Amino acid sequence: MAASDSRWPCRDGEGNRSIPNVRETGVQTDAKVQGQEPRLSKSNLFTLLSLWMELFPKKEACQRENDPAGDSGLVVVHEHRVLGLHCSSVQLHAGQVAVVKHGPRLKGCDLYFSRKPCSTCLKMLINAGVNRISYWPGDAEIGLLSGRRDPADSGHQEALLDATAAERLKSNSRPHICVLLQPLDSTMLQSVDQTSQTCDFLGKIAADNPTLDVADVFRKEWWNNSGDFLEKFFINDEEQHMYVLNKMGLENFCVEPNFSNLRQHMRNLIRILASVAASVPVLQDEYGFFTREPLGTGSPALPQDVIRHCVIQARLLACRTEDPKVGVGAVIWAEGKQSQCDGTGRLYLVGCGYNAYPVGSQYAEYPQMDHKQKERQNRKYRYILHAEQNALTFRSAEIKEDENTMLFVTKCPCDECVPLIGCAGIKQIYTTDLDSNKVKHDISYLRFDKLNSVQRFIWQQKSARHTSEQAALPTANGCMKRRDKETHFQCNKRLRS
Ligand SMILES: [Zn+2]
Ligand SMILES: [Zn+2]
Helix, strand or coil, X not given: CCHHHECCCCCCCCCCCCCCCHHHXXXXXXXXXXXXXXXXXXXXXXXXXXXXXXXXCCCCCCCCCCCCCCCCEEEEEECCEEEEEEECCCCCCHHHHHHHHHHHHHCCCEEEECCCCCHHHXXXXXXXXXXXXXXXXXXXXXXXXXXXCCCCCHHHHHHHHHHHHHHHHHHCCCCEEEECCCCCCCCHHHHHHHHHHCCHHHHHXXXXXXXXXXXXXXXXXXXXXXXXXXXXXXXXXXXXXXXXXXHCCCHHHCCCCHHHHXXXXXXXXHHHHHHHHHCCCCCCCCEEEECCCCCCCCCCCCCHHHHHHHHHHHHXXXXXXXXXXXXXXXXXXXECCCCCCCCCCCEEEEEEEECECCCCCCCCCCCCECCCCCCHHHEHHHCCECHHHHHHHCCCCCCCCCCEEEEEECCCCCCCCHHHHHHHCCCEEEECCCCCCCEECCEECCCHHHCCCCEEEEEEECCHHHHHHCCCCCCCCHHHHHHHHHHHHHHHHHHHC
């Protein structure tokens, strides 16, 4: 069925009709440019964000009545900008959440799902006029694998009926419904491992515990993540995977070498997710995001597992940095007053970004060097847009005075960004202050410490005061909870030895 089902492997999945500026394609792919770290392509970034959104820690386990669908994550993109990060809730599937939240604004959007959406979601999204629907080629939203061995299993019968209906909708629909995984540059995995290990969150743990082997903390966390994520997103049994691909109309992935390549790319992306998530390790009784001032009249802090989830979204965004040395990512979420149809509860995305040169610029158009370049006018600092600046510039929702709007950023905000954050109406920041009060050549971090109009929650070791005053209990469900216990135990041992 339809060669167009598999736009993979393709070097330039972003070469679609909505790109207004062809110059952009030079900086959109995973390909390594000489002298520059490899970058994640946008479609891989959005796919990873969709997988991560499926794991959003929810207050209540997603058990819908008479509904065989499992959890799923979704990224809504319009003209390359993220409009929404969603996940399924008790009442709704992720696709239904998108319809409720965005309505007519879905027209022309690209949607990235962590599972193939069911026919109930597909028919509404097709009707809404979306441009493209991409999904992760694992088990579908209504799992095809459960009860497969038992022909009388009603869940499996339901899954087969749904797969047939979804195929029919797909073949009659205008939007492109496909799998969009782009091959990774060979150095990408190594580069993400490297930047994850040297990021400020692990850097802070290293600074606090000089005798601790932080590389070991990272490796163990990576190992745990990798096991969990493979179990969740990968079909280990090749025969079962072929069965699922066939039922989803992806027969052309079942022939070699396509099949092996597909599985390798899926594994590589899962490895990247495991690395990035390991950069903010779950040391919940040891490290978390805490304020140094009394909370006073401000909004209460989010639960630690939700904070960590949002910080890791920002860390994923940082993998698309254009800065040859330091990737930074930022996401802004707000807590609305609306009902809780989204799996994120009342949280909704305001904006997100990473540090990059002005939109449309080509590699080498601006200086790439930092302080090592002697001539100050030839250094990069005056040209790079910071992650916080991009998140504010390309925000998809207004920042409201009466709502708690929160910024999650992977590095301490610099003196150029602090006044923007203060004036934009951000109420809380979740970040690291490893660079606070430092001056690093052309960039300084002196103002963050004085930003008193915003509540600052800093990645730090939990003190006795934090335990009594603001222990926000985690809400994580399922596999994450099991792992928390395990890691917690290991960390206690690690940090006390
Ligand atoms: Zn659905
Ligand atoms: Zn900045």
